[in-house]
Amino acid sequence: MTEEEYFVALPADKMELNIKVLSGETKTVYVDPGATIGELKHKVAQLFNASPVRMKLSITNGRVVQLDNNQMTVNQYGLSSGATVMLLITIPLQVFVKNEKGQTKTYDITEEETVDQLMRKVRQKDGTPEDQQRLKYGGKQLEPGTSGQN
Secondary structure (H helix, E strand, C coil), X not given: CCCCCCCCCCCCCCEEEEEEECCCCEEEEEECCCCXXXXXXXXXXHHHXXXXXXXXXXXXCCCEXXXXXXXXXXXXXXXXXXXXXXXEECCCEEEEEECCCCCEEEEEECCCCEHHHHHHHHHHHHCCCHHHCCCEECCEECCCCCECCC
């Protein structure tokens, strides 16, 4: 065996997953086969210094499979040791909200955030209670309970 060759001994209960970003950079994480996708995201968040909420994980198994259920385990998604998981770190969307005084303020949101969550952000930053807010987009009023995906 040359100096460049070496073996890594993994504990029997751990899986090695290669996390790859679009730039091609790959980092390795070790998880329990029963770990949830949510737990995997927290480990990956530490490696890439990103919020788990902004992460989208996927695998290619003949087709692209989104690892989007944080309650499912890596085993349930069919991952095995040595598998490559693609990581996309999304950037927040910027929303511009004009108040009754004509002032425009910027808010960062994710696609998953609801109108209610945006209204809370407006209240925290601007002081306008949610029941006095009317958020519109494209001439239509945004309804509480809906999200940016709707």
